[in-house]
Amino acid sequence: MRHALMQFAPAFPEIFVLIMISLILVVDAAVDDGKRFLAYFLSLVTLAGASFLTLRDFSTLPVLTLGGLFIDDPLSDVLKLFLYLSVAIVLVYSRDYLRQRGLYKGEFFVLALFALLGMMVMVSASHFLTLYLGLELLSLSLYAMVALQRDSSVATEAAMKYFVLGALASGMLLYGMSMVYGVTGSLGLGDIAIALQDGTDLRIPLVFGIVFIVAGLAFKLGAVPFHMWIPDVYHGAPTAMTLFIGSAPKIAAFAFVIRILGQGLESQVSDWRGMLVILAVLSMALGNIAAIAQSNLKRMLAYSAISHMGFMLLGILAGSQNGYGSAMFYVLVYALMSLGGFGMILLLSRAGFEADRLEDFKGLNRRSPWLAFMMLLLMFSMAGVPPTVGFYAKLSVLQAVVEIGYVWLAVAAVLFSLIGAFYYLRIVKLMYFDAPHDAAPIKASPDARVVMSVNGLAILALGIMPQPLMAVCIHAIRASF
Amino acid sequence: MTYTTAIFYFFASILVFAGLRVITARNPVHAALYLVLAFFTAAGLWMLLEAEFLAITLVLVYVGAVMVLFLFVVMMLDINLEKLREGFWDYLPLAGFVAVLLVIEMALILGSRHFGLEVMGAPAPHAADYSNTKELGRVLYTEYVYAFELAAVILLVAIVAAIALTLRRRKDSKYIDPAEQVKVKRNDRLRIVKMQATQKPGAGEDGA
Numbered sequence: 001m002r003h004a005l006m007q008f009a010p011a012f013p014e015i016f017v018l019i020m021i022s023l024i025l026v027v028d029a030a031v032d033d034g035k036r037f038l039a040y041f042l043s044l045v046t047l048a049g050a051s052f053l054t055l056r057d058f059s060t061l062p063v064l065t066l067g068g069l070f071i072d073d074p075l076s077d078v079l080k081l082f083l084y085l086s087v088a089i090v091l092v093y094s095r096d097y098l099r100q101r102g103l104y105k106g107e108f109f110v111l112a113l114f115a116l117l118g119m120m121v122m123v124s125a126s127h128f129l130t131l132y133l134g135l136e137l138l139s140l141s142l143y144a145m146v147a148l149q150r151d152s153s154v155a156t157e158a159a160m161k162y163f164v165l166g167a168l169a170s171g172m173l174l175y176g177m178s179m180v181y182g183v184t185g186s187l188g189l190g191d192i193a194i195a196l197q198d199g200t201d202l203r204i205p206l207v208f209g210i211v212f213i214v215a216g217l218a219f220k221l222g223a224v225p226f227h228m229w230i231p232d233v234y235h236g237a238p239t240a241m242t243l244f245i246g247s248a249p250k251i252a253a254f255a256f257v258i259r260i261l262g263q264g265l266e267s268q269v270s271d272w273r274g275m276l277v278i279l280a281v282l283s284m285a286l287g288n289i290a291a292i293a294q295s296n297l298k299r300m301l302a303y304s305a306i307s308h309m310g311f312m313l314l315g316i317l318a319g320s321q322n323g324y325g326s327a328m329f330y331v332l333v334y335a336l337m338s339l340g341g342f343g344m345i346l347l348l349s350r351a352g353f354e355a356d357r358l359e360d361f362k363g364l365n366r367r368s369p370w371l372a373f374m375m376l377l378l379m380f381s382m383a384g385v386p387p388t389v390g391f392y393a394k395l396s397v398l399q400a401v402v403e404i405g406y407v408w409l410a411v412a413a414v415l416f417s418l419i420g421a422f423y424y425l426r427i428v429k430l431m432y433f434d435a436p437h438d439a440a441p442i443k444a445s446p447d448a449r450v451v452m453s454v455n456g457l458a459i460l461a462l463g464i465m466p467q468p469l470m471a472v473c474i475h476a477i478r479a480s481f
Numbered sequence: 482m483t484y485t486t487a488i489f490y491f492f493a494s495i496l497v498f499a500g501l502r503v504i505t506a507r508n509p510v511h512a513a514l515y516l517v518l519a520f521f522t523a524a525g526l527w528m529l530l531e532a533e534f535l536a537i538t539l540v541l542v543y544v545g546a547v548m549v550l551f552l553f554v555v556m557m558l559d560i561n562l563e564k565l566r567e568g569f570w571d572y573l574p575l576a577g578f579v580a581v582l583l584v585i586e587m588a589l590i591l592g593s594r595h596f597g598l599e600v601m602g603a604p605a606p607h608a609a610d611y612s613n614t615k616e617l618g619r620v621l622y623t624e625y626v627y628a629f630e631l632a633a634v635i636l637l638v639a640i641v642a643a644i645a646l647t648l649r650r651r652k653d654s655k656y657i658d659p660a661e662q663v664k665v666k667r668n669d670r671l672r673i674v675k676m677q678a679t680q681k682p683g684a685g686e687d688g689a
Contacts, residue, residue, distance in 0.1 A: 006626075018634065025641070067624040107645035114638045121631060133631040140635060144642030150649055182596060205595045 007065040010072035013053045013080060014120050020046035021113045028106025039106040043091055043113060047084045054080050062480055064126060068188050071126035075480035078472060079123045079255050079328075086248040086335050087116050092451045093343040094240030096444070100351040101238065103148055111148075112244060115141035119252035125259060128177045128187040132170070135220070138252060139166050142245055146237040158236025165219065165229040173216030179209025180265070189264035196267045207271050213260060214275045221253050221309045224282035231290075234302035239349065239356060242298055243342035246305060247335045254331040257316055262324055263481070269319040276317035277409060283310025284413055288420035298356045300423060301341050304382060307420055308334050314413060315397040321481060323400035325474040326393075332469065333381075333393040333462065340378040340455045347371065347444040347452060361427055363436030371442065371449075372431045374456030381459045383424035384417050389462035396470065489529055496522040509555045517548045531607060534614040 008015070020042065028039045054077055062073035091112070098104040118137030125131040143166065147159035181187055183202045184195035200206060215226060222230040234242050261272055287307025294300035312334065315327025348355035348364075348371075355361075365372040381390035394417060398410045444452075462469055499519040506512040520543045527536040593599075621629055 011627075066627040069625070069627045105645075107641060110641055111638070111645070114634070114641070117634065127628075129625070129628045130631065133628055133635065137631065137635050137638060140638050140642065144638070144645060147646055150646065202595055202600070204590055208590045 006067070007063070009057060010059070010063050010065050010124075011070055012057065013050045014117060014124075016053055017046055017050050017113060017117050017120065020049070021110055021117065024106060024113070025110055028110070036104050036106065039109040040091065040095060040104075043109040044088060046113060047088045047091075047116075051081060051084045054084075060479065064190070068190075069125070069127045069130045071124050073124075073480040074476040075258075075328075076124035076255070078476040079251055080120055082251055082332055082335065083116060083119050083123070083248050086251070086339055087112060087244075089339050089343070089451055089455065090240070090244050090247060093339070093346045093448055094243060096448065097238075097240050097346045097349055100349075101149065103238065103240070108145065108148060108240075111141045111145050115145070115244070116248070119248055122252045122259075123255040126189050126263075128181070128189070128264075131256060131259060132174065132177070134252075135173075135256065136170065138249060139170070142241075142249070145241045145244065146233065148241070149238045152238070154236040155238055155241075158233045161229050161236075162233045169216050169219030169226070172212050172219065176209045176212030176214075176216060179205055179212065183209065189259060192264045193266055196265065199267075206268065210265060210268060210272055211275065213265075214272055214279075217253075217257050217260065218279050220256065221250075221313075222306055223279040223309050223313060224286045224306060227283065227286070227306045230306055231299050231302040234305070235296060235299045239298065239342060239345050239354065243339065243346060246301070246338040246342055250305075250309070250338070251331055251335050254312065254316075254328065258324055258327070261316065262319075266319075273317050273319060276313050277406070280310045280313040280317060281409070281412060283307060283313070284416040288416045288423075291420065291423050294423075295358055296356055297345060297358055297361070297427075298342070300358070301338070304420070304424075305338065307416065308382075311394060311397055311413065311417075314401050314409065318397075318400035318404050320400060320403065321474070321477050322403065323397070324481070325470070325477045326396035326400045328473040328477060329466075329470050330393045330397055332473070333389050333459075336455065336458060336462075337378055337381050337390065340374065340452065340459065341382070343448075343452055343455065344371065344375050344378070347448055348442060350440070350443050353440075358427065358430060359437050362430050362434040364431040366436055367439070368442050371444075371452070374452055375431060376428050377456045377459050379424040379427050381463065383421040385421070387460070387463045389459050389466060392463060392466040392470075485529060489526065492522045492525040492529070496526070509560055510552065513548060513552050513555050516551075517544050520544050520548065532613060534617055 024039050024042045024046075027042065028036070031038055057072075058077050059072050059074060062071055064071050091109070095104070098108060115138050118134045118139075118141060121130055121134030121137060123134075125134055143159055143163045146162055147156055149155040177187070180192060183200055183206045184192045186192055186195060196206075219226040219229075234246065237245065261269075261276075265272065284307050287303045287305070287310060291300050291303035291307070294303060308330075312327050312330045315323045315325075315330055317323070318326075345354070345356050348360065361375070364375065377388055381388035384390045384394040386392075394413075398413060401410045401413070496519055499515045499522065502515040503512050503519060506515055520539055524536040524539040524544075527533075527539065
């Protein structure tokens with residue numbers, strides 16, 4: 001049996017990132033503690049190089065290669081570019097924080113890039129095998145990153161919880177995949193879609209498998225009732241790691257869901273739509289209500305993440321191209337907001353001070369009006385107040401839901417986001433109307449301040465002109481489905 | 482009941498029993514040994530599925546290497562089992578109820594009605610000279626080479642993570658480095674405090 005020579009060109013970004021990881025591992029092992037910036041610098045070079053490679057070979061049509069395990073389509077290219085961007089922002093924000101806590105080591109950068117590689121694999125997977133391997137590559141790197149601060153018992157506990165529940169979720173996912181394999185006889189998403197096109201005699205086992213797959217996906221997304229790990233991990237992990245977990249992996253998780261449910265199991269939309277409705281409603285309800293009771297900002301943003309994932313699921317459960325496009329827009333915007341929110345905690349923190357309680361934000365306006373304004377934009381956007389982009393993102397997923405006739409769901413979503421507005425606006429109140437809790441000057445590095453300004457202003461700019469990004473999302477979905 | 486069916490049920494019942502004992506055994510060494518038994522019987526089941534290479538690999542790698550290492554670790558660590566098992570009996574009624582319900586539901590769906598021989602049909606047995614190993618190697622390095630490489634990357638992550646999490650200087654370590662000791666300078670140990678060389682008024686008379 002002969003095999004066609006494999007096309008490696010579509011996978012150049014992945015190959016490049018892997019080569020650079022190996023290089024950073026070797027370089028970092030050879031230099032002493034004073035030269036850790038080399039790993040930082042090389043990581044940024046890696047991201048820039050990968051962006052260049054992805055942009056150079058930007059695909060217009062889906063290309064299936066590497067034995068049908070790898071797909072390169074506009075969807076994966078767009079998502080990869082956003083992955084590079086958010087990892088780069090994470091690195092800039094967290095540099096000072098890591099240095100102050102003795103975590104500024106090559107391992108952090110290597111693990112972050114490994115996680116990036118896992119996300120890239122997930123984003124351009126067209127096979128259950130690669131989806132799963134990418135997910136494990138991402139998860140294992142994240143577990144290690146959370147545990148990296150060895151002297152903190154909270155971080156170790158968070159890593160342990162994350163690991164155990166993550167392993168459980170992977171088990172569920174694998175079990176569901178094995179059921180789908182039993183019904184369709186294939187692991188490739190394209191083959192599964194073809195096999196299920198005309199229905200199947202084994203409908204009950206298939207639905208059984210879908211239940212397990214959806215449960216596994218909900219675990220990874222952090223949707224209620226599979227959300228228990230999110231607040232503890234977000235709270236316990238060092239803020240730099242929380243920033244990482246809260247941003248790029250959400251984009252990869254979106255791709256993961258869209259690949260399995262949207263591409264592989266598209267014909268079974270009537271089966272999984274109901275499950276996603278339950279997940280979405282519960283997530284929005286519990287996320288928004290539980291966030292009110294939090295006094296720790298990281299924990300509050302964790303519950304906010306749960307509710308945002310509920311909103312994102314609204315777009316996916318619409319099952320239409322418009323719905324997928326708006327869900328993609330939502331997740332990209334959410335990643336940007338999450339980067340800003342956790343990034344602000346990093347900017348305000350200093351050696352021995354975490355700045356992660358709500359009262360640490362009291363009177364921020366008097367300490368730094370500009371940063372307070374940025375935080376105001378971020379909070380408005382998370383709450384969905386116009387003219388910030390969060391409003392438009394919510395509006396577009398609601399439109400997709402109304403299009404399929406689920407008006408009650410849209411109404412419920414609006415009500416829950418109204419409840420959510422309370423705790424976002426409370427931060428604004430603390431920043432502008434309360435007296436400062438501590439008057440120490442903010443010692444954020446200039447580059448982090450510049451990136452934060454761009455981050456906050458992007459929220460505003462995208463809110464005024466959402467069309468270009470929305471057009472990119474819709475185009476990516478249209479061209480890939 | 483044919484001969485292979487009998488063997489299947491023999492292995493399967495031992496596997497389930499061993500699996501249960503892994504999580505209920507009081508002694509961690511016993512639990513590890515039951516895990517060895519579980520792997521061994523699972524290898525027997527794989528042999529029935531004509532996956533000879535995988536069955537032997539399971540025995541060689543897991544039973545031979547991984548579990549032996551595991552046993553070593555379990556014996557070296559002083560695990561306080563009573564503390565670990567705290568609350569086991571409190572949670573058992575609810576957990577047991579959920580587990581039994583899950584097993585019944587799964588049995589209803591996964592029974593022979595959907596995946597039985599009438600629905601699926603048994604795969605044709607391979608010829609005597611069919612090489613399991615060769616076929617596995619063929620797809621592993623052609624069709625699935627991407628997945629194979631990814632698995633290798635995951636192992637690399639495991640190495641990096643294990644080293645990053647364990648290689649560190651403990652704060653309470655009393656470890657002494659002779660090279661550092663030899664290099665020590667006078668200034669590291671001795672601090673000379675310069676003081677005014679004046680006599681206290683009246684101090685001279687006392688000594689006399």
